[in-house]
Structure formats: C-alpha cells, structure tokens
Amino acid sequence: MAAAPLIPAYDFVAPPATGLSTASISHLSWVFLVVTSNNYAEALEFIPQNFGLFNFLIDASSLPADDASQIKALLNVGASKVITSLEQLELLRDPKLHIEDDRLILAIGKGNKTREDFENAIRNTSLGVFVPDVTDVGFVLGWLQQYGTENRPSVYISFKATPTLEEVLELMKVDASVVINSKDLTVDSGKEEGLLSVGEIYSSALKSDRSDGLFTTLVVDELGVALGLVYSSKESINESLKTGAGVYQSRKRGLWYKGATSGATQELVKIDMDCDGDCLRFTVRQKGKGFCHLETRTCFGVSSGLGALEATLKSRLGSAPEGSYTARLFKDPKLLRAKIMEEAEELCEATSKDDVAWEAADLLYFALTKCVSAGVGLADIERNLDAKSLKVVRRKGDAKGERTNEKKEQSTPTPSAPAPVSQKEESKDRIEMKRYFASEISPEELEAVLKRPSQKSSNMIMGIVNPIIKAVKEEGDKALLGYTQKFDRCPNLESTVLKAPYPEGLMTISPEVKAAIDLSYENIYKFHAAQKEAKPLEVETMPGVKCSRFARPVERVGLYIPGGTAVLPSTALMLGVPAMVAGCKTIVFASPPRPDGSITPEIVYIAHKVGAEAIVLAGGAQAVAALAYGTESVPKVDKILGPGNQFVTAAKMVVSNDTGATVSIDMPAGPSEVLVIADKTSNPAFVASDLLSQAEHGVDSQVVLIAVDMSKEMLQDIDDQLHAQAMALPRVDIVRGAIDHSVTVVVDSIERAFEVSNLYAPEHLILQIQDAKACVEKVQNAGSVFIGPWTPESVGDYSAGVNHSLPTYGYAKQYSGVNLATYVKHITSSELxxxxxxxxxxxxxxxxxxxxxxxxxxxxxxxxxxxxxxx
The missing domain is CATH 1.20.5.1300 (Single alpha-helices involved in coiled-coils or other helix-helix interfaces)
Known part of the structure; x- marks a missing residue:
C-alpha cells in the first residue's frame, strides 16, 4: 500500500472555495485528512462514502492519547494509514487489536518522549514516520540525505507554510512523500499562477532510462485489466490531470488525446507509479468500442473471464434478444433469486475440482446478472472487498441458524479455525486461553487451532536484513558500529568488540548470582561431557577393508546471546559450555550492548569461564553478518549458534546459504513455546505456572495445554490459576499478548494427547500426568521433555544440565536441540x-x-x- 509522492491535504468539512476539486485530487489516489475530536464524526461518514475515490492518509495524532478506539474506528471504516503520537502507538500495538504496523505512521515529536523512544518504536518494523509543520526544509533535506534511501522507513512531510516548488522537488529526490494543502495546488498553472503545479511535482518523482525521457505507461481499466502500453511525458501528465482524460505522448505525433478521432475516449480515474518510479499506471474508464485501434477492448486481443461477462451482461441489459434466457432473468427477479440459491447449493455439494469450478462459474454468472440489473459492477464489488480487507474489528462469522439447521450455539466451526467453546463471562481484562474439544472439530480445524502466531512476511524481513548483511560484509567494522549505534541505541559506543582477558570490573556480580552460575555451569558441563565419544568407531566391512569414523570439533564458533526484552546469561551458558567441552579452538560471543555501551556482567563472567576470546557488542542481522564474514576486529567463525528474533533467524539462513561465507548454523528458530499434557492427577497451579513460564518470553510466544479427560470444574480451576498468577507478574502485558493466541485442547485419552503433541512438535513438552516416565516412549517430536510434577521447564532453562537452545516453530520434527554433537563434525577414513x-x-x-x-x-x-x- 505504497503512498504517492504528492498527497494533497483536504478540508473535508469546509472544502476550499478555490483550488483543486475533489475529482482532481482523486487522480492522485491519496488524500490527507486531519481528524480531530471536532470533526471525528464527520470523518467516520466521509471516509466510507468516498472509499475507492481516495486512499486516506489520516492525521489522528491530536485525538485522545489514552484511547485507541477512535483510531481503530477510522481504520475500520477505510483509512489506509493513520498518523499517531507515540502514546497512541503504544496502545495500538496491543496484539488484541489486530492492527498491523504498515497501517500506522509515527508523528515525530508528537509525545513527551525521547528521541531514543521514537527510534526504538520504528526499529525493525514497516512503520512510516511523519514530520509535521516543517519550517526549515534545508534541515530536513540534510537529515534525509544523510540517512539515505535504503533500509529507511517511509517518510511523509507537511509544511508550516506553503513551500516553494524547488523545495518540494528537492525533497522528492530523497524519496519523501510531501503533503501540501490542496488550496496551494493546481492542475492548470496557466490559469492559476502562483500555485504549485500537481503535474510538475508528480513528474519529478518519476525516473526514465530512455534517451527521449519518456515514461513507460501501462493503461488499465477499473478491474486492473491491461488495455495497452503507451508512453507519457511531463506535458502529457499535466494535460491528463487538467482534462481528466487519457492523454499520452506519441513518439511520432506528440500529444495524443486518446479517442479524439475514434470516439473511444478515456475518463481518467487515477494515476500511480510503480515501486521504482520508472513506470506509470493510468486507471481509466474506457468509452467506445475499446482501447485498441482494432476495436477490441485491449491491445492483447478479445476480453475473457469475468470482465468479458460483465460487458456482455451490460449490453444485454439494454438490448437482449426477446425470449433470451438473460433477458428473462433480468425481467423475472424471482427466477433470478431461485437460480442464485440453487447454484449456491450445488456449489456447496460439489466435491471434485472440476465440479467445484463448474458450479462456481454458474453461480458467478447468476450473481453478476443480479449485480448488473442493480447497476453494480465488478469494480464496485472489488471496492467493497478492499474496504472489508482494511477492517480491524473482527466478526464472529457464524452462519445463521436457518442455514445450518442447528441451534446457534452448535454452529459448524469455520474451516480456518473453529470458534472456541464459550467460557465463563469475565471482564475484558481477564487473561484466559481459548478452549477447544478435539472430538468436536475436524483434523484440519485442529491444525488451524495449533497454528503458531504469524511472523512478518519473508519479503519484509529480507528487505531489512539483506542490506544490513551486504553493508557489514563490504564495510566491516564501520557498518557494524553504525548499525549498533542505531539499532541498539548506543550513540556513544566507540568499539563493538571486547577482547579477552576481560577486566574484573566488567564481571562484578553478586555472590548469589555467581554461585547460581557456577552450579549451572557444573551441571551443564557434566551432562555434555558425558556425551563425548569414548573412542573412534572402527568396522571391518570385509577382510582387509577397515572403515572408521572419528570426531573433531568445529574450530571456530560464534554464539549469539539475545538481549531484547530479557537479559539471557543462561543462553551464554547453554551455548558456551558445550563449545568448551567439545574443544572448539575459537569461541566468540555476540550480544547487544546496553544503551551506555556496556555488556551485562553475567555474560562477561560466563565468557571468561568458557574461554571465549571475544564478545561482539552487537545484535540482530549485523552481529550475524560480522560473525559469518569477519571484520577488522571480529574473528570469522565456521558455525553460528543461538536463538534470536525473526531478523536474527533470517540473517542466519542467508549467510548459511552464501558459499562466500562458508558458515553453517545450528537450526532455524522462532519464538519460545511450551506444550503441557495434563490429566486429572495434575495440580492446576503447577499447570498454570508452566504455561506462564513461556508466555512471559514475548508476545509472539505460544503456550498450549492438552487437557486429558478433564471436568469443566478442573479446566476452570486452571483458567483461574492462570489469570491470578499472570496478574501478579511484572511482565503481565507480555503474557497477555502471548495468551491471546494460546489454546487449551481437551482430548479423551492419553493416546490422543500424544498424537496432538507430536503433530505440534513443541520446543518444550511438559508431562503432568500419571505414570509420566512410562509415557515418554510415546514422544516422537519435541525439543526437550520435562517429566512429572516436580520438573518445571525452568530447571531445563537454567540449571539441570540439559540444553535449553531448542528447535521451535515445529522444527522439532527435523532438528535436535543443541548438544555436544552440534559442535562436532565427523570424519570417516578407509584403510585397505x-x-x-x-x-x-x-x-x-x-x-x-x-x-x-x-x-x-x-x-x-x-x-x-x-x-x-x-x-
């Protein structure tokens, strides 16, 4: 949903007496509205009434900062993007509101926060930024030139006073979208001198690689069907905007007013450009027989599909042959209604691919006949679909009772994810997991229920990660330091590497914490040392043929220790101790520094204990790239291990696939997760505590309870414990976000419980069931198993000895957790x-x-x- 380079600001309550008309503004696709408490009600009417005519960029930063409901309502009625203050943004990012970052823009300076708070808000997101009421264009221009255009949020700029054309054009060169009051704009500078030319501003954002300077232009109708390919110039763009018609640049005849001689004119709907600014798209309403000189709808031949059907129906509406079936349908509404219902039923009953396609085609024919008879076209339908896609208020979506022949409370679950079983009515602040009964839903619906929280799109992530990796690979320490100062909020950091031996002052920790680390170190050491192979494997496969296999450590390892919402020295232990036991020659830690540039002393102490030769003070993709390729001060490693967010995981995958890096990784990793299998013998308080121990990791974590043959009373006891314990936690807001997409699945038997667990393949599997140890043989897919009521997952995270770096997001079906073998490679030999x-x-x-x-x-x-x- 990229915005246009020029966005007119429009007063929809009191439109300007002079300047651009509403129709002229709409040719640019986007319009800017300022919504305050005074005009909020009018905005809720104006936006849906004009949806399809405009994409709306709404400045809502003046609305109440302590109430997200008004901004949510604006988004729900069709606002494409909303500008907010920092305080409003923090409310709108509540996962329960289902509002994506790409619908939000942060107003710089709106809110009593520091610069660091604003930079942190837009880090690693698709959030844009709005710079309002600019008075010093030169300063903003310098800021954007210094920032660059790669890996930068979208930037929108408005002005305190009317800017000059030169100022606007300079800002366009650095890919800023400018917001200019519509009363200061004109599409006819010859008649309205002193105003800024829309065509000239818009054209300046375009690029051309042609020697004649023309811009490739794709002409489409309102359905998006390509009618033909033409060329435009600055002059033709100006003329199109001024006349509201399709005007192009002929390479032979100059300005080409489409249809001037043939009568096949075009009404201009909107102009927009592609992501690179080197191709225009003109959306038009084609008149006459068609776009092509051969009198066909397109230059690519005759029309087909729904667009052709719509055109045929429209022609038949006025001139259908007497006695034709289509004419009869138009004249007999009862017949048309009956056919729509009949074809809908036949579609529902169809099963094979061919039958479904056949019946769907019939239904679409009759449905479109109904639409055309009511004056509704496919473009109107698509506008409605687009408007619905922008809604952020979720409907329950159950079918009406008469459609299902069932009582409302027994409605058939939706195919994607069934509605949870209704639970005790509580206040909106109650923290409670959704509940499903496995016996009442299909296997497909169960799979949908167990689906992990969606991650950001791979295109979005790679668009951020790839430029960072490239910069660190090419510029080394300079890029690493720059990204660390920017992303980890350490503007005064001078070096990103801390070398051993580490000063005692950097390892100052309390005696209690030191004792806890030492105890955990010993247990982790014992468990991983026991995994060592006693001697090489040797087999004589036939007389005189000896085959052997022997282990050697990976020589250089890079260990990534996250430092986001929680400091994780335990991860340093889990990664560092096995590396030391395996005998890796070079161990390098990487972990984000604190804002003052220092590193957590517990991590430094652990680096000292395991013999790490350096700590890279960096996080994210930049740390991964530094370890993979090496820099002037960061040693290159052969393998990168450790968990991280989506950007860390993506970076690990990228460098592992680059033959120039020759580096491997431990496993893909996602947000933390736990699955608890509990039966009637379990303690509800224990069950709730185990679920919460993972929910507090992050809002993208997920916890699952498989309840075996439990009564409603016991299920309620667990829910009550979960809420009570959660409300007492300092990270309750994070817990609330995780629980929002966590579920309880009730099953009838232990066998069914393990079927569901193995399907989910959890990172952590906790067994709070009778004869838990005997049931371990039923585990097929899991990262690590915690057996019995006295084994909380926490002991595995810290001190028992097993490793807590485990496969998540279902990868337990293919990967093991980190163990000694993770740091070892095997070499085979033959001797004949x-x-x-x-x-x-x-x-x-x-x-x-x-x-x-x-x-x-x-x-x-x-x-x-x-x-x-x-x-």
Whole structure:
C-alpha cells in the first residue's frame, strides 16, 4: 500500500472555495485528512462514502492519547494509514487489536518522549514516520540525505507554510512523500499562477532510462485489466490531470488525446507509479468500442473471464434478444433469486475440482446478472472487498441458524479455525486461553487451532536484513558500529568488540548470582561431557577393508546471546559450555550492548569461564553478518549458534546459504513455546505456572495445554490459576499478548494427547500426568521433555544440565536441540590392505564402468595389475 509522492491535504468539512476539486485530487489516489475530536464524526461518514475515490492518509495524532478506539474506528471504516503520537502507538500495538504496523505512521515529536523512544518504536518494523509543520526544509533535506534511501522507513512531510516548488522537488529526490494543502495546488498553472503545479511535482518523482525521457505507461481499466502500453511525458501528465482524460505522448505525433478521432475516449480515474518510479499506471474508464485501434477492448486481443461477462451482461441489459434466457432473468427477479440459491447449493455439494469450478462459474454468472440489473459492477464489488480487507474489528462469522439447521450455539466451526467453546463471562481484562474439544472439530480445524502466531512476511524481513548483511560484509567494522549505534541505541559506543582477558570490573556480580552460575555451569558441563565419544568407531566391512569414523570439533564458533526484552546469561551458558567441552579452538560471543555501551556482567563472567576470546557488542542481522564474514576486529567463525528474533533467524539462513561465507548454523528458530499434557492427577497451579513460564518470553510466544479427560470444574480451576498468577507478574502485558493466541485442547485419552503433541512438535513438552516416565516412549517430536510434577521447564532453562537452545516453530520434527554433537563434525577414513583391494576391486571397477568414469576404474586396475606383476 505504497503512498504517492504528492498527497494533497483536504478540508473535508469546509472544502476550499478555490483550488483543486475533489475529482482532481482523486487522480492522485491519496488524500490527507486531519481528524480531530471536532470533526471525528464527520470523518467516520466521509471516509466510507468516498472509499475507492481516495486512499486516506489520516492525521489522528491530536485525538485522545489514552484511547485507541477512535483510531481503530477510522481504520475500520477505510483509512489506509493513520498518523499517531507515540502514546497512541503504544496502545495500538496491543496484539488484541489486530492492527498491523504498515497501517500506522509515527508523528515525530508528537509525545513527551525521547528521541531514543521514537527510534526504538520504528526499529525493525514497516512503520512510516511523519514530520509535521516543517519550517526549515534545508534541515530536513540534510537529515534525509544523510540517512539515505535504503533500509529507511517511509517518510511523509507537511509544511508550516506553503513551500516553494524547488523545495518540494528537492525533497522528492530523497524519496519523501510531501503533503501540501490542496488550496496551494493546481492542475492548470496557466490559469492559476502562483500555485504549485500537481503535474510538475508528480513528474519529478518519476525516473526514465530512455534517451527521449519518456515514461513507460501501462493503461488499465477499473478491474486492473491491461488495455495497452503507451508512453507519457511531463506535458502529457499535466494535460491528463487538467482534462481528466487519457492523454499520452506519441513518439511520432506528440500529444495524443486518446479517442479524439475514434470516439473511444478515456475518463481518467487515477494515476500511480510503480515501486521504482520508472513506470506509470493510468486507471481509466474506457468509452467506445475499446482501447485498441482494432476495436477490441485491449491491445492483447478479445476480453475473457469475468470482465468479458460483465460487458456482455451490460449490453444485454439494454438490448437482449426477446425470449433470451438473460433477458428473462433480468425481467423475472424471482427466477433470478431461485437460480442464485440453487447454484449456491450445488456449489456447496460439489466435491471434485472440476465440479467445484463448474458450479462456481454458474453461480458467478447468476450473481453478476443480479449485480448488473442493480447497476453494480465488478469494480464496485472489488471496492467493497478492499474496504472489508482494511477492517480491524473482527466478526464472529457464524452462519445463521436457518442455514445450518442447528441451534446457534452448535454452529459448524469455520474451516480456518473453529470458534472456541464459550467460557465463563469475565471482564475484558481477564487473561484466559481459548478452549477447544478435539472430538468436536475436524483434523484440519485442529491444525488451524495449533497454528503458531504469524511472523512478518519473508519479503519484509529480507528487505531489512539483506542490506544490513551486504553493508557489514563490504564495510566491516564501520557498518557494524553504525548499525549498533542505531539499532541498539548506543550513540556513544566507540568499539563493538571486547577482547579477552576481560577486566574484573566488567564481571562484578553478586555472590548469589555467581554461585547460581557456577552450579549451572557444573551441571551443564557434566551432562555434555558425558556425551563425548569414548573412542573412534572402527568396522571391518570385509577382510582387509577397515572403515572408521572419528570426531573433531568445529574450530571456530560464534554464539549469539539475545538481549531484547530479557537479559539471557543462561543462553551464554547453554551455548558456551558445550563449545568448551567439545574443544572448539575459537569461541566468540555476540550480544547487544546496553544503551551506555556496556555488556551485562553475567555474560562477561560466563565468557571468561568458557574461554571465549571475544564478545561482539552487537545484535540482530549485523552481529550475524560480522560473525559469518569477519571484520577488522571480529574473528570469522565456521558455525553460528543461538536463538534470536525473526531478523536474527533470517540473517542466519542467508549467510548459511552464501558459499562466500562458508558458515553453517545450528537450526532455524522462532519464538519460545511450551506444550503441557495434563490429566486429572495434575495440580492446576503447577499447570498454570508452566504455561506462564513461556508466555512471559514475548508476545509472539505460544503456550498450549492438552487437557486429558478433564471436568469443566478442573479446566476452570486452571483458567483461574492462570489469570491470578499472570496478574501478579511484572511482565503481565507480555503474557497477555502471548495468551491471546494460546489454546487449551481437551482430548479423551492419553493416546490422543500424544498424537496432538507430536503433530505440534513443541520446543518444550511438559508431562503432568500419571505414570509420566512410562509415557515418554510415546514422544516422537519435541525439543526437550520435562517429566512429572516436580520438573518445571525452568530447571531445563537454567540449571539441570540439559540444553535449553531448542528447535521451535515445529522444527522439532527435523532438528535436535543443541548438544555436544552440534559442535562436532565427523570424519570417516578407509584403510585397505592388498587383500582388501583384491576382494573389493572388481566391484569398484564394474560400478565405475557403468557410470563411465574410467579414471576411477583405472585407479583400481593399476594397483591390481601391479600386484600381479610383482608376484
């Protein structure tokens, strides 16, 4: 939903007496509205009434900062993007509101917060920024030039006073979208001198690689169907905006007023440009017989599909042959209604791919006939679909009772994810998991219920990660320091690497914490040391043929320790101790620094204990890139391990696929998760505490309870414990976000419980069931298992000895958690005696001959011949 380079500001309550008309503004697609408490009610009417005519950029930063409901309502009625203050943004990011960052823009300076707060708000998001009421254009221009255009949020700028054309054009060069009052704009500068030319401003944002300077222009109708390819110039763009018609630049005849001689004119709907600014799209209402000189709708031949059907129906509405079926449908509303209902039922009953397609085509024909008879076209339908796609208020979506022949409370669940079973009515602040009964939903619906929280789109993530990796790879320490200062909010940081030996002052921790780290270190060391292979494997596969396998440590490892919403020295232990036990020669830590540039002392102490030669003071994709490629001060490593957010995971995947990096990774990783299997013997307080221990990691975490044959009373006890314990936690807001997409699934048996668990493949699996140890054999997919009521997941996170760096997001079906083998590679060897080669030689030569590899065959034959001649 990219915005236009020029966005007119429009007073929808008291439109300006002079300047642009509403229709002229709409040709630019976007319009800017300022919504305050005084005109809020009018805005809720104006936006849906004009949806499709405009994309709306709304400045709502003056609305109450302590209430998200008004901004949510503006988004729900069709606002494309809303500008907010920082305080409003913090409310709107509540996961329960279902508002994506790409619908929000942060107003710089709106809110009593520091610059760091604003920078933190837009880090690693698709959030744009709005710079309001600019008076010093030169200052803003310098700021944007210094920032650059790559990996930068979208920037929108408004002015305190009318800017000059030169100022606007300079801002366009650095890819800023400018907001200018519509009364200061004109589409006819010849008649309205002193106003800013819309065409000239818009054209200045375009790029052309043609020698004649023309811009490639795709002409489409309101359905998005390509009518033809033409060219535009600054002059033709100006003329199109002024006349509201399709005007282009002919390479032979100059300005080309489409349809001036043929009558196939075009009414201009809107102009927009592609993401690179080197191609225009003109959306038009085509008149006459069509766009092409061959009198077809398009230059690509005759029309087809729904657009062609709509055109046929419209022509038949006025001139259908008497007695034709279509004419009868138009004249007999009862017949048309009956056919729509009949075809809808037949579509519902269809099962095969061909039948579904056939019946859907019939239904669309009759439905479109109904639309055309009411004056509704496909463009109107698509506008309604677009408007609905912008809604942020979620409807329950149950079918009406008469459609299902069931009582309302027994409505069939929706295919994507069934509605949870209704639970005790509580206040809106209650923290409670959704509940489903496995016996009452289909396997497909169960899979939908267990779906993890959606992650940001891969395109969005890669668009951020790839430029960072490229910069660190090419610029080394300079880029690493710059990104760390920017993303980790350390403007005064001078170096991103801390080398061993580490000063004692950086390891100052309390005696209690030191003792806890030392105890955990010993247990983790014991468990991983026990995993060492006692001796190389050696097998004589046949007389004279010995095969062996021996282990060698990965020489250089980079260990990533997150530092986002929680400091994680435990991760430093879980990654560092096995690396030391395995005998890795070079161990490098990487962890984000604190705002003052220092590193958590617990992490420094652990780095000292495991013999890490350096700590990279950086996080995110920039730390991963530094470890993968090395910089002037960061040693290059052979393998990168450790959990992180989506950007860290994406960066690990990118560098592991780059042959220039020659680096591997431990596993893909996502947000933390736990699945608890509990039965009637479990303690509700224990169950709730285990669920919350993972929910507090982050709002994108997920927890799942598989309840085995529990009564409603016991299920309610667990819900009550969950809410009570959660409300006492300092990270309750994070917990609330995680619980919002967490579920309880009630099953009838232990066997069914493990089927569901193995389908989900949890990072942590907790067994609070009778005979828990005996049931471990039923576990097929899990990162780590915690057996019995006295084994909370927390002990695995810290001190028991098992590793807590585990596969998430379902990867437990393919990956193990970190263990000693993660830091070891195996090398095989073969040793043949003369007898062994004689026993094996003919088989090798025969297979080499089949594959046509004569040098392979000769390597054996030469040796066998030598044996014969030396006898």
């Amino acid at each position: 005696s003369a007898e062994g080669l004689q026993n094996l030689g003919n088989a090798v030569m025969d297979l080499a001959a089949v594959e046509g590899l004569d040098a392979h065959r000769m390597a054996v034959k030469i040796r066998l011949d030598h044996m014969k001649t030396s006898k």
